[in-house]
Amino acid sequence: MRVTLSLTRAQHAQLSDHLLAGDGRESVALALCGRAAGSEIHRLLVHEIIEIPHEACPTRTEDRVTWPTSFLLPLLRKAAKRGMAIMKIHSHPGGYPRFSPIDDKSDEALFPSIHAACDGGAPHASAIMLPDGRIIARAHHEDGSPSPINCIGVIGDDLTFWHADDVAEEVPEFARRHAQAFGEGTFRRLRRLSVAVVGCSGTGSVVVDQLARLGVGRLVLVDPDTVEEKNLNRILNTVRQDIGRPKVAVLKDFIHCLGLETEVEAIERDLSEPVALRAVASCDIVFGCMDGVEGRQLLNRLATFYIQPYFDVGVRLDADGQGGIDQICGSVHYLHPGGSSLITRDAITDEQIRAAGLRRTNPDDYRDQVERGYIRGIDEDRPAVNGVNMFFSSLLMMDFLARLHPYRLDPNEEYASQTISLTIGSWLKRVDGDPDPVLARYVGRGDATPPLDQPYLDQGQGA
Structure with a gap:
């Protein structure tokens, strides 16, 4: 099953303002996401964003952020009631373009609890925003396994799509002039x-x-x-x-x-x-x-x-x-x-x-x-x-x-x-x-x- 993530340009700007605060330290936010649940494609859709205040985070360094899980509780109740998803997103202000071992450990502790609270079996998500605004993300499944989110779309006056498998490939002859x-x-x-x-x-x-x-x-x-x-x-x-x-x-x-x-x-x-x-x-x-x-x-x-x-x-x-x-x-x-x-x-x-x-x-x-x-x-x-x-x-x-x-x-x-x-x-x-x-x-x-x-x-x- 392919998992994708979509958000509006305004939501992306809100996350950027909060997560890339300009002080060189990681920040974190939570999002309540709607779903388009299909058998082959499962789309996650950002609906509501909760910014976790910088001053509420016990630890904020250039490669680590910790945060009180009390901010998660209102979203968990909504997600469980409405069949929605939870996404955690934090920044890598140094530009590290992948999930770190610290991120792996944090997600392994967090997402089993989210799945237990929501009890739906559908994926939730963890994401990272990089200094240029790009987002990388992965889905977390009920069995504990993560998988890359295949496509992330930012929808506004301009359309931006980041694909996990966006590698160079030979352009077929029919498309060369395009x-x-x-x-x-x-x-x-x-x-x-x-x-x-x-x-x-x-x-x-x-x-x-x-x-x-x-x-x-x-x-x-x-x-x-x-x-x-x-x-x-x-x-x-x-x-x-x-x-x-x-x-x-x-x-x-x-x-x-x-x-x-x-x-x-x-x-x-x-x-x-x-x-x-x-x-x-x-x-x-x-x-x-x-x-x-x-x-x-x-x-x-x-x-x-x-x-x-x-x-x-x-x-x-x-x-x-x-x-x-x-x-x-x-x-x-x-x-x-x-x-x-x-x-x-x-x-x-x-x-x-x-x-x-x-x-x-x-x-x-x-x-x-x-x-x-x-x-x-x-x-x-x-x-x-x-x-x-x-x-x-x-x-x-x-x-x-x-x-x-x-x-x-x-x-x-x-x-x-x-x-x-x-x-x-x-x-x-x-x-x-x-x-x-x-x-x-x-x-x-x-x-x-x-x-x-x-x-x-x-x-x-x-x-």
Whole structure:
């Protein structure tokens, strides 16, 4: 089982300020971590940080810190009650890039007690922060054995991933020109990343195609629909013989035929179903390529719970059906946990969410309220042009690459959203707004009952 660790850029900064105090002595902190507990990948997600005051530590030297375990008790109670994990993290101000014999002895004494108190059998973690901010970590299992944490991700305006097995390897021929542009290190990170794409139609199929050709290691594709004849004008890599087949199955077959060794998991379900939620929660990064406001809001919430960067694309084409075009525009949103949301940015509204929910749960009442003018109806069959989809999907992909390997002259924080009108030739970028106060308390919460703290998602755990 692979174990990974994710935290936000703000959490990383908080830990850095405390652990690297500038006095050359070790410091220590504790973290309560949510979990994304899968059979093959177990993700630990920083939810709450407790800084152990320097003055409370009996010993602080350049290679040793001791601390009162009384600071651990409140976190243990929360972890035991909520099925969460405990992480101990301390600094190595001298830059020693591995666990020392002193660290080994300390962890051997600490983690059996944590496992006994939590009684869940799932791993906890110990970590070290180095002077340059890099984190190394290991998981501690119930049987007493440690194992390296395979990937540590810091999610903010920029994306940082440290991999335990990040060793130099020969770049395959198909990726040489990518590596020339973005470096071999970026290619190696892409090769180790797990990425979910939710929505595999017009924009989603373009995103899937580009991710596969970049050499992303694992793709999780989520879409409940099958290919129809009307989709052939915009779903990349589909042909007439695919009509009636699941969209995710068609794209999975294409990726396998491409032969670039990307692993693919195809989920022919709606995002709200348990098997889809679990699969997306297992990923490092999520792309949302959906028109529906309910799905977009749900994915924004899921990415907050599971500390995932969320890339969202939306396209609007207003036409009269007779060849007249009023507007062609689209937006790319980047959302990171603890920041603003699609709702606080007014990208989606409460009215739209209510209408979509009513349409799903009570179609007759929905039609009645639309006819009576109480709610605005949802456009179910909007115009679609492949070139428009490809333009905005490519913009989304370049935003992803910019955050993984910054190439823009301006900092990434200035590109929280980008809106382009092809009709009037305008390009508007915006910085992030205030944090969403509703979502902020769920950062790193991870697995919960009901899922995402939404009762309507509590459909059991079956596949």
